[in-house]
Amino acid sequence: MQILISNSSKEPIYQQIKHQVKEKILSSELREGDALPSMRQLAKDLHISVITTKRAYEELEKEGFIYSITGKGSFIAEQNPDIIKEKKLATIEDKLVEVIANSKELGLSLQDIKEWLTILYEER
Amino acid sequence: MQILISNSSKEPIYQQIKHQVKEKILSSELREGDALPSMRQLAKDLHISVITTKRAYEELEKEGFIYSITGKGSFIAEQNPDIIKEKKLATIEDKLVEVIANSKELGLSLQDIKEWLTILYEER
DNA sequence: TAGTTGTGTATAAAGTGTATATTGTATATA
């Protein structure tokens, strides 16, 4: 269970944690019932406050990814396959949006991206 | 981190701030990742409005000298344009690779991704 | 069973940057 954060990222710490946990769930690296690092332990490891880890876990819980039990810890919740599929589609879209934003910054055209995509697609 | 302003100068305050920050970057007194005084703190020290410090920092950010993160502060950015460009290209490639992996898993074809990409591209 | 340690939880606060509407001050132009 490895979570890393970047201080220079514009993304808030609690979001970075959320995203990484979600990724691991969607990629099946984390499965139902698996334990997450405790809020305290994670806070210690990342040198941040418990409250920040709590915020991340709390929101993950509200979104149905995990559940927390006082005195015990936090765990991966049961995942509905249909919903998982939807979320995977959503993450693809998110990534495409990021690609587009970054590409426009660098002046890459839609055609450029498509060509690059094709090359990478055929390589793998 | 010392910034001084002169009220008798004809140069606007926000320009004086900008120039001094740039000087310190060019002279290596400020390096990548170093924290600048927060907009509020600097405003307090110089007895000026936050809005003026914001304007200075905002323009420095647009020019690529610094970056600001809500809740954290403002920091010196990576200065070498070539390296920055390389990094951006690398992140685009990373995202595309992820998109491809996720798409294959869900059974999306190259053509599917391209169409999706086109729609998103034109939306933004 | 009492104590200790490890969990999550709750409240309140301090620190960031951001946005909108306004005021002052030059400068140009009719």
Place this chain on the structure above:
DNA sequence: TATATACAATATACACTTTATACACAACTA
């Protein structure tokens, strides 16, 4: 001179991230 225009600087209120500290519940251990 009078009016318009542009720009610097502001006050005030907002939104967001992160934190410190103390409390409450669960499990382990002597």
